[in-house]
Amino acid sequence: MPGGAVALVGASDVNRIEAPVTVKAYMMCAFAAFGGIFFGFDSGYISGVLGMPYFVSLITGIPIPGPNASAAEVAAFTLTSSNKSLITSVLSAGTFFGALIAGDLADYFGRRTTIILGCLVFMLGVILQAASYGLGLLVAGRLIAGFGVGFVSAIIILYMSEIAPRKVRGAIVSGYQFCITIGLLLASCVDYGTQNRTDTGSYRIPIGIQLAWALILGIGLFFLPESPRYFVKKGRIDKAVEVLARLRGQPRDSEFVQQEVAEIVANHEYEMQVIPQDSYFSSWANCFKGGLTKPSSNLRRTILGTSLQMMQQWTGVNFVFYFGTTFFQELGTISNPFLISLITTLVNVCSTPISFWTIERFGRRPLLIGGAAGMVVCQFIVAIVGTATGATAGAAVDVMIAFICIYIFFFASTWGPGAWVLIGEIFPLPIRSRGVALSTASNWLWNCIITVITPYMVGTDEGNLGPKVFFVWGSLCAVCFVYAYILVPETKGLSLEQVDRMLEETNARSSSKWVPHTTFASEMGLTDKGILAPEIEENVERKGSAV
DSSP states (O other): OTTOOOOOBOOOSGGGSSOOOOHHHHHHHHHGGGHHHHHHHHHHHHHHHTTOHHHHHHHHOOOOOOTTOOHHHHHHOSOOHHHHHHHHHHHHHHHHHHHHHHHHHHHHHOHHHHHHHHHHHHHHHHHHHHHOSSHHHHHHHHHHHHHHHHHHHHHHHHHHHHHSOGGGHHHHHHHHHHHHHHHHHHHHHHHHHHTTOOSTHHHHHHHHTHHHHHHHHHHHHTTSOOOHHHHHHTTOHHHHHHHHHHHHTOOTTOHHHHHHHHHHHHHHHHHHHHSOOOSHHHHHHGGGOSOTTOTTSHHHHHHHHHHHHHHHHHTOHHHHHHHHHHHHHHHSOOSOHHHHHHHHHHHHHHHTTHHHHHHHHTOHHHHHHHHHHHHHHHHHHHHHHHHHHTTOSHHHHHHHHHHHHHHHHHHHHTHHHHHHHHHTTSSOHHHHHHHHHHHHHHHHHHHHHHHHHHHHHHOTTTTOOGGGHHHHHHHHHHHHHHHHHHHOOOOTTOOHHHHHHHHHHOOGGGGGGOOOOOOHHHHHOBOTTSBBOHHHHHHHHHHHHTO
């Protein structure tokens, strides 16, 4: 056999399909979440830089207004909506294509290797941005950095979902979102510290610091194992046993380890029998096979993953984090917009850890439904108060800021982590890397669309919606509420293989009541001695070696 003969003990008991885990193993799984820091920092630093006097003067060529400048001169001293749109959205354009490419790389070279490659590409983009002294090189650097972020953001979710124990998978993947918020907070702190510099350090310091996050993640991953499910997909069952034993902190010949690998192998063979993969193009086409009315079809899962990430962007949270500083500046009633942006980011950081407990206690589905309802209320209150008062009264502005913070709380504790957790759980192994890549690309596509159009919606030289823009976000959050109620399944406490079976046997609204009743190993075939049927292993190894 290509991978070497490995006699795997299978499990017929649904409670014995996962090996016990040590604290060290938990820490190994959690480290991968660090990837969220440079994703968050890269997304967050640009909000402050766009409002820095030196940077605005550098891009526009307009001198920094002095203390005796007229109101008209101060109002004119800002980036145009087109420049804001280009600088902000070009990163998302790069991440869209990077995420799509990453799906193929993760299947050919491995999840861990693809993430490390993403770190290297990202570092190249950061160096170009830091070296820039104008718009051209800055935009080029952000585009290249976007490819790196696309690699990491797509595959880190895949990697974490595949190595994390099922009972804490939601909490561990939520840690990725928490690290994103940490990155956003660190970016706000650095921007706050460099905003008044009158040299290139004002924007080069926030840009250059990003190199540290990529180095830490890339070097750290050299010491972590590859995903065992990647090795099963490649037909190297012996390596899958080896790395799973390391991940679970168990001996290689542990029966628990063998039973977990046996379940992964049996599930993979089952999925390959349902929809075979004959070529590169058919492997992509498989993501879109099956009917719309069948919850377990690959097409339905792909639509669920991509639309889930679209909905996360529709909540409008990145409007606050990308354009919050300049939006607060344009209101003209806030003395320190940088400080307000720092406060909103701090709320984001402090709220996300709540999801570590709630996502495993209450589940994914209730969080998304409740979170969408809370965001609807907050968005409309901000819009109504701002529109009714013109956002000029001090008390009205205070109310707006308070409800923006409450809105961020709802997002950070529900949709922020919940969408990332679900896309790592709903795809079967044969299409998982491409399914997660498509879902992540959808996030970045809509991120790009929103960052392109938002400056034109709220810019004083364009749409000038001001607080009315929150009517748009509130309406979209209402759509998110209906979407979550009708389409989002409950995956709490299930292994990735059990999620496959649950989607076959139930629908979203009744999914929380589903309980596992059999294992793939017992269905696909166990010998009298409880060993997974040798032909199952042979088929997986043969098909994997041909990929």
